[in-house]
Amino acid sequence: MRAPGTAVVVGGGITGLATAALLAADGWSVDLLEQRAEIGGRAGSWEAEGFRFDTGPSWYLMPEVFEHFFAMLGTSAAEQLDLVRLDPGYRVFFEGRDEHLDIAADRDANIALFESVQPGAGGALAAYLDSARHVYDLAVQQFLYTTFESSASLLSANILRNGPRLAGLLTRSLESHVAARFEDPRLRQVLGYPAVFLGTSPDRAPSMYHLMSWMDLADGVLYPRGGFTTLIEAIARLAEQHGARIRLGCTVEEVRTRPGGRRGRAVATGVTYVDATGARAQLDADVVVGAADLHHLETRLLPPELQTYPESWWRKRDAGPGAVLALLGVDGALPELAHHSLFFTSDWRGNFDDIFGNATRVPDPASIYVCRPSATDETVAPAGKENLFVLVPVPADPGIGRGGDDGAGDPAVEKAVDAAIEQVASWAGVPDLASRVEVRRTIGPADFAEGLNSWQGGALGPGHVLKQSAFFRAGNVSRKVEGLFYAGYATRPGIGLPMCLISAELVLKRLREDRSTGPSSEPAA
Structure with missing residues (x-):
């Protein structure tokens, strides 16, 4: 386990704030640099004439990920947020049809809804959600919280036992998986749409991602009263309570390095940035965490010879x-x-x-x-x-x-x-x-x-097509620069607020040299 030292986190979105909080709570001296005048990144807010708008994420799914994250910091979602369960979870309107569908807050009501739309679809949904829950649990236990540093994460008894099933789910599209079980086009759309949360389409997403339907059709949809800005504020507050320093208006221009790493690699020594007054400054650190857009970090803040993901790599990505x-x-x-x-x-x-x-x-x-x-x-x-x-x-x-x-x-x-x-x-x-x-x-x-600095102006990040999912997704550590780590929507495990929290934890696991596949052990209450 690496002894805590100094760390610089680049980017003040949810990933950067979460990384700063986890590292500070683990004993690191942390500075977070955010180029804008406010924190939040995509999860920002805007106010005008008495209205206050969230400017980005608006779905609170996978509540156990948030609970685990807050537990890692000695608190809970209930202490930090005022969560409300939505019922209906959401409403769906269909072109050319007068009636809409209300997706309920619980599994049984949605099974009844599907049955009312298509005879037999209720039983099909029950089986579909059982499968979704199984794959979801497998993903949490084996894929989402692992750094894939060790091949052992792919050779566990659980993975080997489910190998043939996983192979089928990875090679068949979500669209075809749904179409084989449901006839009504409205139900197919409800079950296929979660692919959009993953930055892709139902015909491009592996059917493994039918696990997403467990989240909204069975687990339910929550909302933090006050908006998602309250989530950002809570994480920032916890980061500062643990000693992290958040610096706004600081634009990082360069990840500084020196030669002398193992196997001929460079070593990260800190960053060069321009502060809110326009002055150029340097900040030394033992570890640099890039939590801003990965394309920008790699191609703008590092010279070509130190880029793990150069422009040629991005040209082949979605x-x-x-x-x-x-x-x-x-x-x-x-x-x-x-x-x-x-x-x-x-x-x-x-x-x-x-x-x-x-x-x-x-x-x-x-x-x-x-x-x-x-x-x-x-x-x-x-x-x-x-x-x-x-x-x-x-x-x-x-x-x-x-x-x-x-x-x-x-x-x-x-x-x-x-x-x-x-x-x-x-x-x-x-x-x-x-x-x-x-x-x-x-x-x-x-x-x-x-x-x-979003690559190609994307709203969510690289889509979860097969070649950009799980261990195929960009890793959380530079292969060219020791002490340079990556977190956020473009890296493992992927897109969405819960994934960004897990990505922050993967940095912590790297620094702890923790190669376990599940969530980190939570500190005693």
Whole structure:
């Protein structure tokens, strides 16, 4: 086990904050450098005229991952957050159909729902969710929390016993896995859509990821009252309580190294950065953790000869989707929408091909997501008004443009948002929605590229296609620079808030030389 020393964490999103907190709690002297004036990264917030918007993640899934993370810091989710269980978990609207489906907060109710849509689908869903839970547990025990430093993680009795089944789940698509069990296109869409959470499409995601349906159809969807900014604030607070120093307005320009590592490698010695006053400075450290965009860290902060993932590597990778976002403050109530609402087009395959295919374009119509946190949380909008977050999946392409306030974004971005507002108005039965919008801010792929250094303007990170899943995903340590570690959505285990927390823990496990496959041991209460 490596003795704690000094560490610099680059990036103040959830991954960087979580890494800083875990390392500080383990005895490291930690400085976190964030280039922007506020923490949170993608999980940011914006306020205007009494509305407060989350600007990124809005689904609280895998609660046991959050519980474990907080336990590692001597606390609990209940102590840090005010969590609410959503029922319905989400509502789904379908193009060309008047009726919507409400996905309930528990397994049995969803089995009954599926049976009401398609006779026999209830029993099929019960078996599907049993399988999803089995694979989910296997993933947590064997894949998500392992650094893959040792081949033993792939040769355990549990893996060998499930080998043939896992091979089938890895080589068959999620789309085909669902289609073999369900006939109704609406049910197929409900079960296939979790691929989007993974940055890909149902026909590109391995069927192993049917495990995602356990999270929303059986485990349920939670929401932290006050929004996801309360999660960011809680982690930052814990990091500082354990001694980490968070420095805002500090843009890292270089990971500093020296020769002399083992097998001819370099050794990380700290970073060079520009502080909030514009002054250039250096910070020495025994360990550097890159928790910002991996492409930016590798190709901009290191010379070519020290890059584990050079530009040539990225040219062979799938960037996942981009997004056009709209933050809308709306006058009057919107009971037609649940806290989470999904709008699915009938041309399912064409929609995904527009985003991930060879000839990409902004889908029209698009399958979109709308979050109405004011359905649950009175703190995010003035009385008598509603808060809407609209996400339109688009290709990862900064050329689509930037957003802006009150329609001032680039034409393609504003056109996509106008179409989404009209779609919600028509499908959900709110014909005057556009005229009731009082606050409007849009965000486009170019904003992700410029504000977050996001590779190709992607919104989520490299998609979970087979070649970018599990041990095929970018690792958490540089192969060229000793003492340089990586964490975040582009690295193992992958996309999403829970995965980012686990990624932070993988750095801790590396430093502890812990090669176990499951979650780290929690300290005594």
